[in-house]
Amino acid sequence: MPTALPDHFRRVRRGHAALVVALLLSLVPERPEVPNGRHLEDVLARDFISVHTRNTPTTYYEGRQGPTGFEYELMRRFAAHLDVSLTLDASHHISGVLDAVRREGDLGAAALPLDPTLEGVIFSRPILDLQPLLVYRRGLPPVKALDDLDDLAIATLGGSGTDLVLRELQAEHPELSWRESADLEVAELLGLVEDGTLDAAVIFEHQFRLNRLFFPAVERGFVLGEPLSMAWAFPAGRGLGLVEEANRFLESLRMEGELERLVARYFGHDDYLEYVGARTFIDHVHKRLPEYAELFREAARNTHFDWKLLAALGYQESHWDPQATSPTGVRGLMMLTLPTAGDLDVDDRLDPEQSIDGGARYLRSLKDRLPESITGEDRLFMAMAAYNVGLGHLYDARRITERRGGDPDLWRDVRESLPLLQEREWHSQTRHGYARGGEPVIYVRNIRRYHEILSYVDRSQQQFHRLDVRLPAEHEREAFEVVPSVRQ
Structure with a gap:
């Protein structure tokens, strides 16, 4: 029970x-007669647009390369379309967004269902089906x-x-x-x-x-x-100019196919963290890794990592595909963000040699920047977690670990706190806000599994270009084929 x-x-x-x-239907508001365009002119005159949103994975959050999220991407593009700057207030629940739009601000973008019965707001054209x-x-x-x-x-x-x-x-x-x-x-x-x-x-x-x-x-x-329709909400009584401009903008995205591409980018991929299993991984080791093995070895010599660990990280990031592009725009075999690539002097993220070298140096920099109190494997695992979710969110998780009575220097305690960054009760108290905190937990575990398999193969066949080795026996492979779970 x-x-x-x-x-x-x-x-x-x-x-x-x-x-x-019946009561809801009786509350359909009458639109006030206000001269068209006043709200739009106000936004253009002050040179910024104020948006109320929520700190969630479908709306807006701080990702690997800074602010991200489906609706954030739309907001950012709309502000650029208007040639104004963007200001965000992401401190709301969904009902708080609507209240804030009625009182202040220019629009609400927070996975809002289009509901014409609501008073005090006007909705844009539909943006996305919500099933x-x-x-x-x-x-x-x-x-x-x-x-x-x-x-x-x-x-x-x-x-x-x-x-x-x-x-x-x-x-x-x-x-x-x-x-x-x-x-x-x-x-x-x-x-x-x-x-x-x-x-x-x-x-x-x-x-x-x-x-x-x-x-x-x-x-x-x-x-x-x-299905319902997701839409943006605007304050009623301030004219229809901004609403109509938003509708023109959204329609142009739809006609150009860009809206469909954004939906596919943010919602069309849900298997990024799936563990592929030992046999599939070994198949990729045969067919893909030989081309890049020496690049991983060279990067390992320069950064003092096990080359097989770097290869395992590269596989988790891209399945050793140098042309890979993530839903949030990170690219290349080691999936570097554009700002990170710039910091590392990586000119071409799609060049395997530059990507592997840059990824290895980035992992080393993350590991070196962690507090000295974190040692041994805990230091490595936290560096890998930061590679995925960012140092800021990792530090937030360490602070949550302390508040919960755990040891912020132990990965086993921090990995229990990272998923809490998905819960408003916890992330509202942090500096960097919401994060897909379950991701780095699965991410680190997958890399450890790939590394274990590569180590097994390497022990079985020292000349790695000859990979005619048997798979581990069933009892030896048991640890490699557990379904990912953030609760372990």
């Missing part, structure tokens, strides 16, 4: 959906339809749009009930499903794709209702 639900959830009473929907999805805890009987939800503890995020879909479904299925909170984010909701506090949750499909590796005990269930 699930434990009691936290206080920040409130029960949605059965049978009240029809009344709620509600029910997910549930692994180990429960399969949940494939509404009839499977009886007696399950279900929750969703208030104001996100999934709550509206549940209300519509409740009108047809009066027995449907759930709890909702406006004080959580998706990662926290999935954590409650995984730890047994909840049985199931309703989120959006793209949110599950972005988070599924961090919560391996959460299963995909079934889609609920029709």
Whole structure:
């Protein structure tokens, strides 16, 4: 049986959906008659646009190469389109974004569902389809339809749009009930499903794709209702000029195919951290590594790392593909960001020799910059984590580790704190805010596995260009084929 639900959830009473929907429909606001263009002229005159958003993986956060996120990319491009600077306030929950747009600021961009019944705001044209999805805890009987939800503890995020879909479904299925909170984010909701506090949750499909590796005990269930539309929100009563300019901008992105490319970049890849398994990795060792093995050896000699460790890191980054480009724009075999490449005097990130040399020197610089109190393998593992998530987020995790009574110099303690950077309760107290903190945990573990396999092969065949070696026996390979899990 699930434990009691936290206080920040409130029960949605059965049978009240029809009344709620009717009341919402009665509140459709009338647009005030305001001269067109006043808001746009104000933005252009002051030379900046003020945007309210959320610190989440689908909206805005600090990544490897600085600010990133799907909606941040749109905001940044819109500001450039207007030829003004961009100011952000990412301190909100979803309901706080709308309140802030009504009071101040120029627009809200925070995975907002287009809801014309809301007072005080005007929405842009649709930007992205939002498909509600029910997910549930692994180990429960399969949940494939509404009839499977009886007696399950279900929750969703208030104001996100999934709550509206549940209300519509409740009108047809009066027995449907759930709890909702406006004080959580998706990662926290999935954590409650995984730890047994909840049985199931309703989120959006793209949110599950972005988070599924961090919560391996959460299963995909079934889609609920029709997709909603994500849109930007603007304050009502200040004219339609800025709204209409945003619509022209978004339509041009759509017509040029750029909007589709951004959606694919940020939401179309959810297997970056998958561990490929020993046999697939060995196949890549045969077919790809020989071309780059000597470059890894040379970089290792210059930076005093094990060359096989650098090769393992390179495989995790790009699968030894020198032309690789990540969803967030890092490129090359060692996936260097543009600023990092500049700092390392790497002129061409797609050149394997420059990329491998630059990646090795960057890992060395990260390791050397860590506090002297971190020693041995802990120092190496934290340097690798920083290669993935950045030193700032690693230091945030170390501070969280201290607050939780752990040792910030031990990787085993810090790796338990890194996923907490996905939870607002914790990342709101840090200097660098939200991070996909589960990523570096899986990242380091995958590299360690690849390194172990390379070490096994190297011991079996000292002349690495002759790789006709058997795989480890089944009992020897057991450690290599565990499904990634941030909970280990």
